[in-house]
Amino acid sequence: MAHFLSQNWLISRRHALRGLGVSLALPLLDCMRPLGAAETKSRAKRSVFIYLPNGVNTIDFQITQPGADYKFSKSLLPLEKHRANITPISGLYHPHGLGHHHNCSSIWLTGGKIGQSERNTISVDQLMAQVTAPQTRYSSIEMSNQGQSLAYTADGIGLPAQGNPGVVFREMFTAPQGGIVKQRRGLQRRGSILDAVLGEATTLGDQLGQEDRGRLEQYLTSVREVEVRTQRADKWLDTPRPTVDAAVQSQLNRDIALDRLGEYLRTMYDIIVLAFQTDMTRVATFSTGEEGKGPAVPEIGVKQDRHSLSHHNANPKLMQDLTASDTFNIQQFSYFLDRLSQVKDADGPLLDSTMALYGSGMAFGHSHGNANLPLILAGGGGLGLKHGRHVDFNAKSKPEGYAYNLDIHAKHYAICHNPVNNKAHLSNLLLTMAQKMDVKTEKFADSTGTVSEVLA
Known part of the structure; x- marks a missing residue:
């Protein structure tokens, strides 16, 4: 029998799992890892991008204190328990996206020049997928509850997205x-x-x-x-394909209508967690609504779609309902982070090996303002990200910082149309994430560098 210290007993992960008859059904196990694995690059790296359509009620969403001592805004309170693993980011924008409101989701991950050319460019998730594809059954998964995909090929062609949880589950696991x-x-x-x-x-x-x-x-x-x-x-x-427990199958392999939005979103998030846990894919995109629609939330009494709520014209009731919708969606994202924290592979919680970007390509939906984008970066601590601070590029634009005054709505809405910090490109953040996924590039779209503030 070979001595364990010689490492002759080691076999490849795929071969080991095939021998068990459940190839790739298991997460990476310690017994499949060579000695000194901490010095190797064997750790799985994952990324997921989640889109919220039509912006937010930025008055209730905006965090006003930069740095580590920030207070959570009303809409972001559900994320308070995840403070150590998230970074709220203010002030980023896509320069080429200004003024093209209905294309916000299509350029959110590309930084493409929609409106100036007929063709989009590759989305950052697909750059990542080119790196991770050799290790997984699916290079990436694309999901959207109203059909609008976030993923674009190298030639700017949108990849089809699936919106039915049961179909997503069956395509991967059946x-x-x-x-x-x-x-x-x-x-x-x-x-x-x-x-x-x-x-x-x-x-x-x-x-x-x-x-x-x-x-x-x-x-x-x-x-x-x-x-x-x-x-x-x-x-x-x-x-x-992986063998999935019958109880898990019954929970995930089903059709769920959007009038049960919370159940729908949590089910889609659970499918992403399962896909990452079983290493079926390492890259996912999920659009939680189409820009011109955006689902209502009847389970909490919000009966109008997000598009209608975003055009509130300062109507207090509509603004209140938009905040309720924002908070509800953030609650579901918090659930997703809970699940990533609870589920582990041999390297620890999936949250450590997964970068999650949540946000929108629009800030103030009423007049289609798409600067000062609402963004939350989470996870990826094991990939070299650090969290616990509010990274505020508006404040970085002036030596004395930026003074938010949310009581004067018009003043705050102005920075959602015209960037306070012209150098704060969203593509810089996308480039930073791409490099952490081992994409060999120093440039993405209109990036001017990386976001050092989120690097450990």
Whole structure:
């Protein structure tokens, strides 16, 4: 028998789990880790991006004290117990996004120049997915309860997002009907069709003008994306999906209507946690509502959608309901952080190995102000992030700091239209997160550097 200290007994994680018949069904175990693993880069790194549509009632959301001694605002109180693992951030914006309110979600993770060009650019989650994809069955998962995806390919094509929790669960954790042979036959048929499309398009491209050729190339990029995903699916066919406990299946494998928003959101968050725990993917995006809609919250008496509430025109009742909706959504995000704290792999709580960015691409929805974006960065302590402070780029713009006066609404709304700090690009934060996911780049979109304030 090999001596443990020789490390000859070690086998790869995938092989070990396949031998057990539940390949990748388990989190990374200590017995699969070589001695001195603290010096290796074997730790799984994960990121999730969660979008809140239509901005917030910024009067009740805004934190006014920078640094470690900040007081939680009314809307953010549900996160107080997570103070040590979160960083509220004020003052960031996308320079190219100003004035393009209905495109806020589409550029939130890209920093793209929507309105100045026809095509978006790659989203930061997909840059991360390029790094993590070799280790997971799914390079990333995209979820949206009203169909609006946050994820964009290298050619600026939006990836489809799924909004039904039961469908998301079944696609990841339930083997398709018909067995491996039938699945492989279907994938091979799809591959043949894609090959034929690419072949004919190449011939056609030689006969087109430059402008039409550009449109065709954009279409072909989408086809190639499908081709890559088809090839990935085929390679994973022989690897069994994780075995999920029956009680967990009954909780997650179901359809939930949006009129039970809290239950819906918590179920989607639980699916993300399970996907991370079983290493099915390490990158996820979740849009909790479409910019022109945004779900109501009838379970707490908020009957109007978020889009309607955001156009409150200083109506006290609508502003109160928007704050209630904001607070309710933050409560569900706090639940997600609870779950990430409770569920562990061999490195500790998932929260330590998971960066979560929560927020919106709009601040003041009534007049579509998209500066001073509401943002919360959480987790990732094991990846080199530090928390416990309110990082306020508005305050950093002046030697004496920035004095918030929330009693004069119009004055505060003004900074949600015109950035106080022109250097405070949201792309800087996205670049920082990308680098922590081992993306080898010094630039993302219009970034001008990293956000050192969140680095340990």
